[in-house]
Amino acid sequence: MEHPPARTPHRLDPSGGCPHAVNARLLSAGAVAPVELPGGIEGMAVLGHEALKEFLQHPEVAKSATHFTALREGRVAEGWPLLTFATVQGMTTADGDDHRRLRSLVGRAFTPRRVEELRPRVEELTAQLLDGLERAAAAGDGTADLRRHFALPLPMDVISELLGVDVAFRSRLHQLSSKVVATDTEPAEAVAANRELVAVLGEIAAAKTARPADDLTSALIAARDEGGDRLSHQELIGTLVLMIIAGHETTLNLITNAVRALCAHPDQLDLVRAGTASWADVVEETLRWDAPVSYFPFRYPVRDLTVDGTVVPAGTPVLAGYSAAGRDPAAHGPDADRFDVTRPVRPDAARHLSLGHGAHFCLGAPLARLEATVALERLFARFPALELAVPEAELAPHAGFVGNSVRALPVRLAPAGA
Template sequence: MNTPHAAAGGRPPHRLDPAGGCPHADNARLLAQGAVTPVLLPGGIEGMAVLGHDALRDFVSHPDVAKGARHFTALAEGRIPEGWPLRTFATVQGMTTADDADHRRLRSLVSKAFTPRRIEELRPRVQAVTATLLDGLDAAARGGDGVADLRRHYALPLPLGVICELLGVAEEHQDRLHHLSSQVVATDIGPEQAVAANRELVGLLAALAADKAAAPGDDLISGLIAARDEGGDRLDQAELIGTLVLLIIAGHETTLNLVTNAVRALCAHPEQLAHVREGRAEWADVVEETLRWDSPVSYFPFRYPVRDLVVDGTLIPRGTPVLAGYSAAGRDPQAYGPDADRFDVTRGQSVKHLSLGHGPHYCLGAPLARMEATLALEALFTRFPDLALAVPEAELTRHASFVGNSVRALPVRLG
């Protein structure tokens, strides 16, 4: 954080495409102009994005940067309508919008479900689910002229099933929860749809919580309800529902994109897959390189400076909504050298990235996501060593969001 050479860098704002699309060409162009850029959010809301690796690392851990919506100037001034597609990211009551003591309190209530010991205990279950899903993927391909959507039949049901099992959510609700959560993270959605999706998601989770209150089990929702009922100072009803919203979305959307992007990368770079098969890299290296090279999250909302703040020479005014540009930071040449845009699994796990966050808000579920993705990739390419994309990469339809970074479907031939 140094002396400003220009407010907002003197650069015209980059208009973020609500329909998403591949972010990397824009990221490279913007990064060449500086580590911080002004952006125009849906509805003409002005914001900023921090794109450079070192600038982003410093910004997300800066003591004068907050997550609480009360610091969002445009929201406080009434300029953010209820149907704004990013409103839930700002206003949901949970860990991602809490600061300091509130953040520590909410995080501590959930953290026991994600300890290293608890994650390791889940390994046999993840392996069993993976084997069953591979059978289903094979069956889908046999019924589809040899082609199956790997995202739908494999990358999605693994993390969704695991997080729902942790929460205690029955399988019958899982498809609807995924549909609603994908609507919440979409940035091209209309205001009526946004409001309807948020209300239905909150209503469904409230009903599930009520069922657990009546018949508690050995699951995370029951544990959170117990914390709520033991005293409002530990967790109130709004925080309970907000925490469930965050756990459902973050608990599967990121890993879904991670597995999908890793398979795409390996299919497009067979020499990198050969490195793994010949022992020059491990499956965990594939996961880390995918997280860096094609982050599951492109621009994550929001953080707010609580005072005017200078980041890499650019002034970010107090109360500005700031996006964390994870996909840009992952290919920053200043951090990863002139070949930063090359997918290379031999970089090793010593190469640090920011795709799972940094500082107090580092992703609580990172160990689970890493384990799920590592096991999923190893099992997939062991079972189907000749797996290949069924259509050219350029023909894949991108995710309709500048928050999530992936494709809507991944048709593959299993070989």
């Protein structure tokens, strides 16, 4: 029996860039593609919607880096930019009982009911930030960076308040987490950023140990101090790392991408204003069409697996290609690359996989959806003439290939000369 020729690994650009053209090219050749990660590490990316859905819930696919062959063999350098994704001790790198234990410790804070109770605070913060956005535009030439003044501080403030993180730490935590998730960070800088992030979170944990409060960090510390059998200190810090990064970076990109999409597709914004579609529809279509996470690390087959006809060797670090799956024509039709807030959803199919699937489905999904929906509704109600202040082609892509967005989003809140 003849086998198809092996595909040449696609070298992922550490500096990132818009992923969609590359995704379309790779996906046209198959749902699973070999990739070269930074440092020459061999990996794979699952790009097709159905293949990714199968892979994310496969019982013989693990999250623990104990299954990462190259790491186990000492072929991964200390300053490897993706090392934190692989080795942080928390629910994203745990399997089975450990995963269930860690997830249960924070899960109660993110139930739909508990999240809905946060709505008044999210609305209050949104109003305050819109005031700040208007002041920033008025202080300059009538334009402001919406990403910096609105899309970033909203989820950062919400997750920080949930965790009990003082305002004084928030800007530094964002700067450090941005370096941790970037894939183009120099090795020495990556090591330093990781160490400082752990040190800052250790300082926060020490303060909460001395003065517990009604917040998630204090609850996690209490779990740690109950004999250490529910949570180790390393797992405490790892969980805080994950909560800070996942709690704001993804929603930051989601809000940014949604505003950019609506500005580029005013006909779709008109549909929402006419009541033909909802703000929730905008959020879901943005998650599909321009996923805030492009290639998420890592999963490892515990044995050689065949996924959509491609063998993925045991121990291979596999990326979940969310941005590619979102535009997979096999799942979303020949117009999969069109932004359509009225896109019908088959009752037997998920609209997208951009928040994960299976046991590791994004714990913060209800919160991200709430924040993005409130943010978009209030933003366009307050500034109905909002538009991009520069041509979309001039927007610089996000650093790295994990996150998917732009570095800044300059907007004009009112028509020029108004």
